[in-house]
Amino acid sequence: AQSVAQPEDQVNVAEGNPLTVKCTYSVSGNPYLFWYVQYPNRGLQFLLKYITGDNLVKGSYGFEAEFNKSQTSFHLKKPSALVSDSALYFCAVRYTDKLIFGTGTRLQVFP
Amino acid sequence: DARVTQTPRDKVTEMGQEVTMRCQPILGHNTVFWYRQTMMQGLELLAYFRNRAPLDDSGMPKDRFSAEMPDATLATLKIQPSEPRDSAVYFCASGLAEGPNTGELFFGEGSRLTVL
Numbered sequence: 455a456q457s458v459a460q461p462e463d464q465v466n467v468a469e470g471n472p473l474t475v476k477c478t479y480s481v482s483g484n485p486y487l488f489w490y491v492q493y494p495n496r497g498l499q500f501l502l503k504y505i506t507g508d509n510l511v512k513g514s515y516g517f518e519a520e521f522n523k524s525q526t527s528f529h530l531k532k533p534s535a536l537v538s539d540s541a542l543y544f545c546a547v548r549y550t551d552k553l554i555f556g557t558g559t560r561l562q563v564f565p
Numbered sequence: 566d567a568r569v570t571q572t573p574r575d576k577v578t579e580m581g582q583e584v585t586m587r588c589q590p591i592l593g594h595n596t597v598f599w600y601r602q603t604m605m606q607g608l609e610l611l612a613y614f615r616n617r618a619p620l621d622d623s624g625m626p627k628d629r630f631s632a633e634m635p636d637a638t639l640a641t642l643k644i645q646p647s648e649p650r651d652s653a654v655y656f657c658a659s660g661l662a663e664g665p666n667t668g669e670l671f672f673g674e675g676s677r678l679t680v681l
Contacts (some may be wrong), residue, residue, distance in 0.1 A: 486667075486668055488668055488669075490670075495672060495674075495675075496675075497569070497656055497658070497673050497674050498656070498658075498670070498672045499672070500669045500670065500671075503668060503669065528578030529604060535609055544608065546668070548668045549598050551615055551620065551662055552610055552611075552612060552621065553598075553668060554599070554610070555607065555608040556607075557607045558607060558608070559676060
């Protein structure tokens with residue numbers, strides 16, 4: 455079965471420091487991987503995706519993600535965190551038409 | 566600015582009552598999804614449609630939940646009768662099944678349901 459795992463419930467980082475939110479995947483075949491962000495009392499918003507090609511994918515708001523096939527990982531990264539990046543982040547894998555989401559990681563960026 | 570519209574935003578009801586949530590997907594999108602979000606279970610896929618046809622509703626409790634798309638501009642999720650354990654935020658999302666933007670879902674703001 456296709457699935458993603460987000461091992462950290464929460465990640466804390468100081469503003470200006472780099473951040474990483476981890477995701478590992480388990481899929482059969484080529485993975486289609488996604489990151490979404492959810493701000494309080496809002497729906498999820500698409501950040502970026504990996505379909506094929508370059509292992510480093512760039513997305514919205516300065517975020518990027520690195521696809522690593524040997525480690526079956528798709529970690530979300532940003533070089534310099536902002537307080538406004540504080541939100542809930544979801545990794546997802548596409549299976550047929552469906553997106554299967556991870557459990558989410560709450561990112562807290564402190565001033 | 567295209568967006569997915571959900572109504573109601575908030576609903577408080579009593580156990581046993583019927584609840585209907587509505588969703589207007591983005592014009593031109595041919596897939597529509599219903600997700601439920603709770604603290605305990607996270608995001609669960611309840612049902613989805615492609616070109617208005619229901620393709621998978623295995624995530625729904627069949628005895629009380631039903632999902633329909635009477636036309637391309639409206640998707641509904643109905644709970645009858647509602648129970649306290651149905652309390653959650655219900656999200657509708659739409660997207661395209663083909664093309665370079667496949668998998669990029671647009672979510673509505675959600676319907677927060679509280680069943681007393």
